[in-house]
Amino acid sequence: MFRIEYLKLTDHPQLGEIELFLSDIEELNNNLKPYTSVIIGPNGTGKSFILRTISDILMQFNIFKTSEIRKINLPYSFQLRYFLEGNNYEIISSFIITNGRTKIRSYEYYMNRPFTIENSFFVNKKFDQYKIPFQKLEFPKYVIVNSILQTDRFLFKNSKPEDFYQYLGARSTSSTSSTKSSSRKTIKYLFNASSSNIDFKNNLKELLEFLGFEKSLKINYSTKINKLFFSGELIETNFKRYFEEWWHDDFSYSKRNQNNPLWSIPHYNNNFRNNDKKISDTVEYLNHVAKNKLIHKARSTSKILSIDLFDNNLSEEEFEIIRQLEYLDIINIDGIIINKNNSVLSLSDISSGEFHLIISMIGIFSKIENNCLILIDEPEISLHPNWQMQYISFLKKVFSKYQSCHFILTSHSHFIVSDLEGQSSSITALNRDNETGDIQAKLLLADTFCWSAEEVLYSVFNVRSTRNTFLEYDLNKMISLINNNSNDYNEIKKILQKFSSIVISEGDPLNIIIEKAQKYIKNA
Structure with a gap:
């Protein structure tokens, strides 16, 4: 079981000095459900920076442990305390003055050190018995970060499946995002998870049902160069010539000059050239598809290859071939198709709230394992109030098998806060002092489950309504x-x-x- 318990920051560029309790220590033994911590506060109180800081600390120290990089680049002092598989771990940083002038940041590591607020930051020698070498420090399985905001504060990274830090935000580069790139990433998550996670499809069905959709999801691709690749009579020689001899006059399937190669040629060279077995399998699959699976596309010379994600006969090998066909530019994504009220809809046709919830949840579903930390920034954006009120209950339901995980969310929504169960959730309220400008944090030990909106506004958000x-x-x-x-x-x-x-x-x-x-x- 993984839980973040406590974070204290000093001289943080955006947050200054702040102390946060992110879980109720008395509830650490309650592992019947995933633990959810919600950080609330007005704009300008640094909610998103807190999530970024937590992910930065864990990511940098994990890199330090698992690679040859021996530099920690964090411009602030901190104490982070977390619980993992029966033990409490702490990383504490501070400055050491050398030569009377130079400040060097040092780090100390502890396991199962007695914790009180009084001894939380400056640790004296009586706790030396709890010190451990860095290599004995343990980390969560993954740090998964998720946001639908195009301007999210998380570090952008094209995460590989095995990476400790998993960026699932909206951006496709460090500064841009688009619906097309979101769909492409979503399909990647769908394929990866469907072939490696036996629970994923059931979780996905629950997500669709929660949003009022039918339990159906298909990925449609448009075909290209039908006369060659989708004639049903493709031979390996012509497959090779398309990528290796496209400029020859006697090859009628391409009109490109030799100095104008296809953009997909590097992928072919790296993955197919001189690999006769892979080429043979791909050609066999293309001929099978052409004869058995293609659907005519209205007002187009292209055809549709429709992949039913819930088809039990869909194999990992087929997923991989489809991925390769896309990289080779033999097929293009046409859309992710779902059904509602007997109507067929593309993800591009549904509301922004439905779209964002689907792609964000699919991303988390595809990555989550036991003992993960999941950081979600403002999930309520674009969500209908009814969904906001059910959001945390839904999280706990669909991720019920991952009781060992800790979800930390930021939110402005009193509807989301009204859905917290006291025994498996916490609320941390942020406020900025009008006189000093300091950010203050307070752990609220309140069970808000089934509270009314006005009760949450008054008791949690400190907002008075005229008829409260x-x-x-x-x-x-x-x-x-x-x-x-x-x-x-x-x-x-x-x-x-x-x-x-x-x-x-x-x-x-x-x-x-x-x-x-x-x-x-x-x-x-």
Whole structure:
């Protein structure tokens, strides 16, 4: 089981000094469901930077352990404490002054060190017995980062399947994204997961059902150069000539000059040239497809090759051949096809909320294993409020087999927060001090499952609505205590503390009641 427990930062370029508790330590033994931590706060409180910082720390130290790179490039001091498979691990950084002038950042590593807030950052010698060498530090299986934002804060990386850091964001390069690139990445995830993860297809069916779609998903490809590749009579010699002798006058399937090669030739040279077995298998598959699987495409000379992802006869070998045909530019992606209310829809036809949820979830489904950390930035964007209210329950349901994983989300949505179960979730609220500009974090130990929207707004987001019954309840209770000369001063102080965190205009009559209550406490 993996859980991030605690993070403290000092001199962080964007976050300054901040201390965060991201899971309730008392709940570490509760591993019946994946653990979800939600970080909430107004714009400008650094929610996305927190996720980026966590991923950067774990990624850099994992690289340090698994490669020959021996440099940590983190421009801040930190303490990170996490729980993994029965042990607590800590990485603590600080400055050491050398030669009276030069500052060098040093790192210390601990296992199962007793933890209190008082000894959290500066560790004295009495804890030396808990120090461990760096090589004994253990890490989660993967750090998976996900965002639908084109301007997400995560480090962009074209992650390979075996990489520790898995970028599943919207960008296809370090600065750009597109619907086409999202579809291409989604298909890659679909193929990889379908051939390697036995639970993936069932999870995908649950996702489609959650969104109101039928349990059907197909990937359509348009064919190219039909007279050659999809005649049903393709021979290996012509397959080779298309990529190796395309300029010859007696080869009628290509009109290109010798100095104008196909863009797919490098892939052919690296993967097919001199590999007669691979060429033979590909030609055999193309002839089989041409005779048995192609569908006519309306108003086009191309045809459609439709791959049913839930076809139990679909093999890993067929997935691989299809991938290779795309790289060779013999087929092109035409669309990902789903069904709703007996209508056939492409992903490009559905709402942005449906589209974003499908592609983000498919990405996570395709990568997740036990003991993973999953960081999701603002998943509520474009989602209908009904889906926002069910989002965390859905996460816990479809990832129920991955109880050992920790999901950390940032959100502005009070609907998402209303779906948190106290025993397997936590809320960390961020606020920026108006006077100092410092960001403050508070772990809220509240079970918000099935709370109403206005209760969440008032109790979690500190937002007062004009008809908020929960504010009215606290107000009436405080007035009653004062009018009855109650000596329950702690309860009055507790209510005043709630009121101090909400925005009240200067002329609001509520100020008179607050002032009266403050005098009552002062004169007690």
